[in-house]
Amino acid sequence: MYDVIVVGGGHAGVEAAVAAARLGQKTALFTINIDRIAAMPCNPSIGGPAKGIVVREIEALGGVMGKIADKTALQFRILNSSKGPGVQCLRVQSDKIEYSKAMRDAVLSEPGIEIVQKMVEGIATEDGKITGILCADGEMIAAKAVIITSGTYMSSKILLSDKVTHSGPEGDPTTNKLSESLRSLGLKTFRLKTGTPARVYTDSIDFSKTTIQPGDDKPYYFSNATKKEDVIQEQYACYLTYTNANTHAIIEANLDKSSMYSGVVEGVGARYCPSIEDKIVRFADKDRHQIFLEPEAASLDTTYVQGLSSSLPEDVQDAMIRTIPGLENVRVQKYGYAIEYDAIDPIQLKPSLEIMTVDGLFTAGQINGTSGYEEAAGQGLMAGINAALKNRGEEPLILKRDEAYIGVMLDDLVTKGTLEPYRLLTSRAEYRLLLRHDNAYRRLSHFGHQIGLLRSDAYAAIEDDIATIDAFIETSKTVKIPHNDAFIAYFEQKNSPFDAHDLSVYDAVKRPGIELLEVLELLDMDVSADLAFQIQVEIKYEGYIKKALKDAEKLRSMENIKLPETLDYNSIDNLSIEGKQKLSAVRPLTMGQASRISGVNPADMAILAIVLKQRTQP
Known part of the structure; x- marks a missing residue:
């Protein structure tokens, strides 16, 4: 018998398996193809x-995505750098071949994990409690807890177009029986849709007609353990181009041939990552749309045409692509397509990602209605942690909305549910100034260390950095600007008045345009760029941060009021009918969640x- 079985080797599955194993659980990762572990089909x-902050949070808790994303990146870039710190984030262009290899090696080298290449077709239960999984070959394999991370x-x-193929991404096998097994347990499933654009041969692109998008000269990393020598030294460039009236005319003339508009699609597509057909219909007032040309891997001569997801026929995609500047003579390596799949209604989950009605059954990733590798990995990490804590007889780890974007995502899913592929956005977080890239370790590492996922030496280094930051802030109040x-x-140069002889570094940095690193250079003081940024x-932003903390504390008071899990809402007089229905379905743990x-x-x-x-x- 295994302590934890993880079904699926995608981004959620890897994090779930590694977390469970590191927390002392005998873990099995079931996948249909070991070479497709943590693949990047999109x-x-x-x-x-x-999403970039989620990766940083995964790293702060003791997960694996951050380090591997750093070491297999082709380009590093901080987005929204001209805006406030609450929306700044890191994005890396990944080498999809090396990323998958590195993740596979991480799983293979992790003590306590066994990889099993088998198709899982069912869930075994007894008296409402998980007992194991059922494989396609008829074997039943026992487990104390099961985490399903089936992705798409x-x-x-x-x-x-009108062609339908029953398969997973990249032609991998699929099964109807796992969905049927979940439905037989009383779980509600629904159909979702996502898509992917064409890949083209890089040597057939005329980049002179595009705008170069280079990486950062002094990049930040997802992991504080990553050193400059660990990452690529000569970053790859991405390129920007646009659709135009000719592109749109071809799409409009062929809308009836798109899977979405021909009636073939049953599922709901992603609002925040629409196909190019959907963009043309929904944003008819736009005369062009951005297209990013992104390298896929150092070992491949292929480029990903970001922003051009499509399920139009291949000949229409050919014509459409060749209207775009730089792609007039392009050769297509692989055409875009849509993919439709089953997901479960996340309202059926506890905040720990355990199914309410099946003791010991957890789900994570796109099966819960989300989209994106990062959202999946964050859920996988939490499911792996909470499956292990459950087996150890301990309380689950539930991150609050003011503690992590992961907490925002899970609360959204289990409290509000979703009818379309859910994507994390900074606008979903009420306290995004508190949930920054730079302070993820301060926010979350104590949780990772407390449960045993983050090693003591790594935690000690984090504590040292936090102490350094706090001490420097106090020192800056006494050090005067000469x-x-x-x-x-x-x-x-900064158009800032300087007529006082007692201006402290602290007060100077509060001024618009005054940069701490520049001040420290003039003072001949040395602090690392990462710590200086925080x-x-x-x-x-001291005043804004204090206000956000005060507002968050008000929310905390509601979160601390527990609701009995056995409370019969239908028996409570004067509750609205809708309130009774929604409260009975969600079964909130606290007044805040309610x-x-x-x-x-x-x-x-x-x-209440x-x-x-x-x-x-x-």
């Missing part, structure tokens, strides 16, 4: 708005407060 990149492989179909020619010239954010359920109104919350008060009275 965009060859990691990170981006909100459950009852999946590849769609290209009134010399160098600083006079610097402040003049110090500067903490100083410049308040975020769509359909639960303030009057319902007042009634009275019920709880009556229950606590002697």
